[in-house]
Amino acid sequence: xxxxxxxxxxxxxxxxxxxxxxxxxxxxxxxxxxxxxxxxxxxxxxxxxxxxxxxxxxxxxxxxxxxxxxxxxxxxxxxxxxxxxxxxxxxxxxxxxxxxxxxxxxxxxxxxxxxxxxxxxxxxxxxxxxxxxxxxxxxxxxxxxxxxxxxxxxxxxxxxxxxxxxxxxxxxxxxxxxxxxxxxxxxxxxxxxxxxxxxxxxxxxxxxxxxxxxxxxxxxxxxxxxxxxxxxxxxxxxxxxxxxxxxxxxxxxxxxxxxxxxxxxxxxxxxxxxxxxxxxxxxxxxxxxxxxxxxxxxxxxxxxxxxxxxxxxxxxxxxxxxxxxxxxxxxxxxxxxxxxxxxxxxxxxxxxxxxxxxxxxxxxxxxxxxxxxxxxxxxxxxxxxxxxxxxxxxxxxxxxxxxxxxxxxxxxxxxxxxxxxxxxxxxxxxxxxxxxxxxxxxxxxxxxxxxxxxxxxxxxxxxxxxxxxxxxxxxxxxxx
Ligand code: ATP
Ligand code: MG
Numbered sequence: 232x233x234x235x236x237x238x239x240x241x242x243x244x245x246x247x248x249x250x251x252x253x254x255x256x257x258x259x260x261x262x263x264x265x266x267x268x269x270x271x272x273x274x275x276x277x278x279x280x281x282x283x284x285x286x287x288x289x290x291x292x293x294x295x296x297x298x299x300x301x302x303x304x305x306x307x308x309x310x311x312x313x314x315x316x317x318x319x320x321x322x323x324x325x326x327x328x329x330x331x332x333x334x335x336x337x338x339x340x341x342x343x344x345x346x347x348x349x350x351x352x353x354x355x356x357x358x359x360x361x362x363x364x365x366x367x368x369x370x371x372x373x374x375x376x377x378x379x380x381x382x383x384x385x386x387x388x389x390x391x392x393x394x395x396x397x398x399x400x401x402x403x404x405x406x407x408x409x410x411x412x413x414x415x416x417x418x419x420x421x422x423x424x425x426x427x428x429x430x431x432x433x434x435x436x437x438x439x440x441x442x443x444x445x446x447x448x449x450x451x452x453x454x455x456x457x458x459x460x461x462x463x464x465x466x467x468x469x470x471x472x473x474x475x476x477x478x479x480x481x482x483x484x485x486x487x488x489x490x491x492x493x494x495x496x497x498x499x500x501x502x503x504x505x506x507x508x509x510x511x512x513x514x515x516x517x518x519x520x521x522x523x524x525x526x527x528x529x530x531x532x533x534x535x536x537x538x539x540x541x542x543x544x545x546x547x548x549x550x551x552x553x554x555x556x557x558x559x560x561x562x563x564x565x566x567x568x569x570x571x572x573x574x575x576x577x578x579x580x581x582x583x584x585x586x587x588x589x590x591x592x593x594x595x596x597x598x599x600x601x602x603x604x605x606x607x608x609x610x611x612x613x614x615x616x617x618x619x620x621x622x623x624x625x626x627x628x629x630x631x632x633x634x635x636x637x638x639x640x641x642x643x644x645x646x647x648x649x650x651x652x653x654x655x656x657x658x659x660x661x662x663x664x665x666x667x668x669x670x671x672x673x674x675x676x677x678x679x680x681x682x683x684x685x686x687x688x689x690x691x692x693x694x695x696x697x698x699x700x701x702x703x704x705x706x707x708x709x710x711x
Contacts, residue, residue: 256369264291267366283324359405395427403434411450414459432467440562452514475527502614521574524554551576652678653693664709
């Protein structure tokens with residue numbers, strides 16, 4: 232397909248799937264303003280994977296945008312308004328409308344300072360990557376692509392509209408966004424982008440934890456976090472926001488007694504993702520963080536043993552602490568921090584299971600300690616096997632199957648133990664005119680047995696069964 236046809240297709244595709252965009256454009260036109268689809272929406276349409284979330288840009292100032300959309304949107308929110316963004320929900324879609332940007336960065340602040348501009352060209356120049364710097368004028372259906380974004384989409388390359396040095400000095404978060412798009416889109420950064428990232432990685436330290444966390448999560452939740460994380464580590468970005476990960480690159484000792492913990496962790500992450508997919512899960516940030524961080528306690532606990540071996544005693548305890556600390560610094564929600572910490576803490580316990588030597592109570596404790604994260608723990612432990620020895624790997628998976636079966640069996644037994652008969656003791660005493668005593672217990676157990684055999688009974692059926700039992704056991708009920 233030639234470029235023009237590709238553009239026409241993209242425009243047509245966008246129009247087809249987003250009558251919302253047209254509707255909204257009509258409102259802006261009536262108010263005397265222009266509205267463009269822009270950024271991720273245009274990029275994703277060209278990739279044939281448009282989501283329900285649409286990004287727009289306009290010459291209208293945020294206050295006017297608010298006036299135009301209120302009354303039309305199902306919901307309107309203003310959390311981003313100081314950065315020029317008004318959010319609208321309409322028929323299940325999320326629309327973000329941002330006023331044209333102009334030069335605005337002080338190059339020291341923690342957030343971009345915002346001034347508004349008057350042209351689409353000026354706005355596109357200030358976007359992070361050329362693949363995100365395309366727009367469609369919704370009133371004329373004109374495609375604006377001043378920086379060769381379409382060609383970059385086709386080459387799957389991330390490059391900046393201006394020089395990467397200028398761009399990253401304006402907003403260092405863009406460096407982390409590059410790594411995020413590597414994971415999310417499978418694109419590669421241009422060599423000059425990698426060079427600038429390597430040179431300027433330290434600048435990321437002035438970005439707020441909240442903005443860093445949002446991009447890091449998108450990176451981890453993307454389909455290919457490994458190359459995204461490798462880019463972070465290779466350029467030095469990870470040293471700033473996630474130093475424990477590059478910290479796992481241990482020198483391999485001369486005996487090759489242990490594998491590189493860093494490479495192992497990336498493989499465990501990939502294997503955990505494969506298990507998520509197998510079970511039809513949505514990408515799970517807790518599992519993915521736990522897979523990436525499960526061994527971060529190893530460098531600090533590494534000891535060369537007298538015989539030549541290497542040990543990492545209690546690395547799961549140290550690692551859980553380190554993981555919590557890092558995730559707190561990145562301002563993750565409390566539940567995420569606790570769940571990841573607990574998974575890191577528990578990831579090794581299964582290795583004490585041997586060939587099934589655990590008592591039932593040890594199995595119960597494993598289940599209780601994992602709590603809501605039990606299914607995640609199953610995946611983490613299974614993923615944490617990167618040996619190339621096929622027999623060893625198969626044995627480990629089989630042993631884990633065995634543990635899961637025991638967990639299921641114990642759960643069934645405990646559920647059964649919780650089963651109550653369909654009449655309680657008081658009712659039994661009343662119906663049979665019995666005082667408290669062993670006979671009541673006998674009747675109760677009889678009803679429970681019936682329930683276990685046949686499942687729940689209706690109240691009338693239970694009463695019938697009780698009278699039948701009474702007759703067989705010489706108990707004379709009062710007047711029926
Ligand atoms: P997705 O929504 O799929 O996560 P996106 O590309 O839409 O990806 P958003 O964070 O929603 O990413 O941003 C929307 C658009 O705003 C981007 O496509 C880009 O054009 C622009 N943008 C976002 N953040 C920055 C930034 N830090 N610097 C420059 N432009 C940015
Ligand atoms: Mg977006």
